Amino acid sequence: MICSFYDFHKNLLSKFCVLIISIAIGCTAYNLGTGQGTSVLEMVAAFEKASGKKIPIKYCPRRPGDATEVYASTEKAQKELGWKAKYGVAEMCRDQWTWASNNPWGYKPKP
Numbered sequence: 737m738i739c740s741f742y743d744f745h746k747n748l749l750s751k752f753c754v755l756i757i758s759i760a761i762g763c764t765a766y767n768l769g770t771g772q773g774t775s776v777l778e779m780v781a782a783f784e785k786a787s788g789k790k791i792p793i794k795y796c797p798r799r800p801g802d803a804t805e806v807y808a809s810t811e812k813a814q815k816e817l818g819w820k821a822k823y824g825v826a827e828m829c830r831d832q833w834t835w836a837s838n839n840p841w842g843y844k845p846k847p
Contacts, residue, residue: 766812766813766816766817766819767808767809767810767812767813768810768813768819768821769808769810769821770810770821770823770824770825771809771810771821772824772825773805773807774825777793778825779825779829780793782825782826782828782829783829783833785826785829786826786829786830786832786833787829787833
């Protein structure tokens with residue numbers, strides 16, 4: 737995932753330079769996912785596997801206004817940034833867990 741995000745940032749820098757040159761600076765959203773949907777339970781299972789820890793979950797009734805499904809296309813990121821995810825949810829969870837384990841204080845120095 738680290739390599740994948742390096743590629744993204746390299747492509748984003750190119751896009752940013754184009755935006756500055758064209759004076760079309762603004763804010764836009766890109767879906768940097770794989771284009772494959774992932775349920776909450778699938779994500780929990782992936783983090784459990786990556787961390788080797790059981791994640792406690794609590795099932796609750798749906799709240800008014802909760803979406804049953806949400807989809808986002810990756811086409812814009814691919815078209816405008818040349819971005820296509822190389823890794824899936826399992827690798828993302830593994831890399832995030834490895835980084836968090838090696839950096840328990842995040843980007844801040846150890847207290």
